[in-house]
Amino acid sequence: MLKSVDCVAGYGLYIDLIQALIDGKETLRSGMMKEVPRVEAAIAAAMSGKCCALVSSGDPGIYAMAGLVFETCKTQNIPLRPPGLPAAGQADATALMVEVVPGIPALCAGAALLGAPLTHDFAVVSLSDLLTPWEVIAERLEAAARADFVMVIYNPKSKKRDWQLDAACKIILAHRDPATPVGIVTGAMRPNQEVRIVPLGELNAEQVGMQTTLFLGSRSSSRYLDFMFTPRGYAGKYDLGQVT
Amino acid sequence: MLKSVDCVAGYGLYIDLIQALIDGKETLRSGMMKEVPRVEAAIAAAMSGKCCALVSSGDPGIYAMAGLVFETCKTQNIPLRPPGLPAAGQADATALMVEVVPGIPALCAGAALLGAPLTHDFAVVSLSDLLTPWEVIAERLEAAARADFVMVIYNPKSKKRDWQLDAACKIILAHRDPATPVGIVTGAMRPNQEVRIVPLGELNAEQVGMQTTLFLGSRSSSRYLDFMFTPRGYAGKYDLGQVT
Numbered sequence: 001m002l003k004s005v006d007c008v009a010g011y012g013l014y015i016d017l018i019q020a021l022i023d024g025k026e027t028l029r030s031g032m033m034k035e036v037p038r039v040e041a042a043i044a045a046a047m048s049g050k051c052c053a054l055v056s057s058g059d060p061g062i063y064a065m066a067g068l069v070f071e072t073c074k075t076q077n078i079p080l081r082p083p084g085l086p087a088a089g090q091a092d093a094t095a096l097m098v099e100v101v102p103g104i105p106a107l108c109a110g111a112a113l114l115g116a117p118l119t120h121d122f123a124v125v126s127l128s129d130l131l132t133p134w135e136v137i138a139e140r141l142e143a144a145a146r147a148d149f150v151m152v153i154y155n156p157k158s159k160k161r162d163w164q165l166d167a168a169c170k171i172i173l174a175h176r177d178p179a180t181p182v183g184i185v186t187g188a189m190r191p192n193q194e195v196r197i198v199p200l201g202e203l204n205a206e207q208v209g210m211q212t213t214l215f216l217g218s219r220s221s222s223r224y225l226d227f228m229f230t231p232r233g234y235a236g237k238y239d240l241g242q243v244t
Numbered sequence: 245m246l247k248s249v250d251c252v253a254g255y256g257l258y259i260d261l262i263q264a265l266i267d268g269k270e271t272l273r274s275g276m277m278k279e280v281p282r283v284e285a286a287i288a289a290a291m292s293g294k295c296c297a298l299v300s301s302g303d304p305g306i307y308a309m310a311g312l313v314f315e316t317c318k319t320q321n322i323p324l325r326p327p328g329l330p331a332a333g334q335a336d337a338t339a340l341m342v343e344v345v346p347g348i349p350a351l352c353a354g355a356a357l358l359g360a361p362l363t364h365d366f367a368v369v370s371l372s373d374l375l376t377p378w379e380v381i382a383e384r385l386e387a388a389a390r391a392d393f394v395m396v397i398y399n400p401k402s403k404k405r406d407w408q409l410d411a412a413c414k415i416i417l418a419h420r421d422p423a424t425p426v427g428i429v430t431g432a433m434r435p436n437q438e439v440r441i442v443p444l445g446e447l448n449a450e451q452v453g454m455q456t457t458l459f460l461g462s463r464s465s466s467r468y469l470d471f472m473f474t475p476r477g478y479a480g481k482y483d484l485g486q487v488t
Contacts, residue, residue, distance in 0.1 A: 035478065036478055036482045036483075036484065059348075059352045059355075059356075060356075060360075061352065061355045061356055061359075061360045061361070061362050061363060062352070062355075062362050062363070063363065063364075063476070064363065066356075066359070066360035066363060066473070067360040067363025067364070067473045067474055067475060067476050068363075068475075068476065068478055069360070070359050070360055070468055070471055070473035071466075071473060071475045071476075071478065071479060071484060072484050073468065074466065074468040074473075075479070075484045075485060076484070076485065079469065080468070080469055080470075080471065081469070081470065082357075082470055082471070095469075098359075098471070100355075100356035100357075100359065100360065101356065102348050102352040102353050102355070102356035103348065103352065104303075104346050104347065104348060104352075105352060108303045108305065108306070108346040108347065108348075108349060108352075109346050111303075111305045111306075111344075111346070112303075112304075112305055112310075112344035112345065112346035113326075113344075115305075115310070115314050115342075115344065116304075116305045116310035116311040116313070116314055116344065117305070118305050118306050119305060119306070119307065119308065119310060119311025119312075120307075120311070120370075120376070121367070121368060121369045121370060121381075121384055122367070122368050123365070123366070123367040123368070123388065123393060124365060124366050124367070124368075125365045126364075126365060130481075131476055131477030131478060131480065131481060132364070132477055136392070137365075139391050139392075140365055140391045140392070140393060142391070143387040143388065143390060143391035143393075144367065144387065144388075144391070144393075146387060147383050147384045147386070147387035147388070148380070148383075148384070149367060149384060149387075149388075222315075222318065224314055224317065224318040224324070225323065225324055225325070225339075226324075226325065226326055227314055227324065227326070227342070229310070229311045229314035229315060229318075230311055231311060231312075231315045232307070232311050232312065232315075232375055233375030233376055234279065234280055234312055234315065234375060235315060235319070236375070237374075237375060238280045239280075240280065240315060240316050240319045240320070241319060241320065
């Protein structure tokens, strides 16, 4: 997809990471917290007739830029259509074509490094209260912990946010054993990758950074050697006792 | 990865889908509901000294086979280690090496086809009560709906399970507007792919099949033309009014 486009918009670090794939192409770089102007620049480039890729890390639809593209276009009444030829009477053929290319999100990359923590129902919550009131985040943490979801925690900490993880742990510990395994994955699949598993009762903000994703086990999740996993339920129905 | 292995174990249909990549390799095919013997065959092949790939569709760690590998090995005390050279005093160098290779799960593939429904917190629930009591599933649906998670529903129906989706809708409608957009994605990225968006109040079991994944919007999710998306919250903080 990157080979086929005219220009590439994205956070500077992500443009750097893919430089070898986009050499010679026009780039629209922007800094952290500049998501709105970044998306607007990509839309403006596309409306000027260029084919523009807006890159995110992981999957562009999970806590990333895809949502803001649609939100901005809806707010501004910019007509959009999915890829492919529009059928008669359906989408406007002159509308801007938008294609979201899925990727491997941190929740999959991190889970794979830990073993298989997400083989049963799970909930994904970001601890960033920059755009979401803490009360909403706290209610979701409480609901997910009470209903025994495995929990994936994005954005546990940033330079300016240091108390949210401890507050989250307090909420979760009301419903889950302190011995529950928690996977801490930092920089998944990058050179700075770090993977460890700790009991929930020992999790703290010192162990996480801005590139960390956390995987909190459900009541049935289990640790085995250097791995953690969540059983799907086969053991209750079948005998897992003997490889023949 | 498939090129480097000696043999490939998997559900027959998935082996067929990748035949061009594994021509000439030993295959261990098994049918639906034969997950336990499939995983045991893969472990037995690996223990006999072969490098064996166990394939799933989507991501192998999301409602797929990776969990059962770890569960079976733990039950049988088969020592395992992650890829890479074990450090002194850590993993057993003679242990079976297990590497989980992440993939693009249906929740990412389907979300991309719909637009960006997963740009904010979401919960993933399977409606299959073959291995999980319905009471547990119902409690999770209720918790996720109440706490305003976007919800991804796996396994909404099968040949033998036809009432679960209607029961789920009843639970969810107690907490969410019938006008909430629901994305219905069947056969994502396969030749039989179908994508549509309906209001929650009109969702029913006739619209789904065994290859369907559902995306139920949160209270802030929105439809725009042929897309649905969930805002991250930028509009509350920034002006999205004008691409310059």
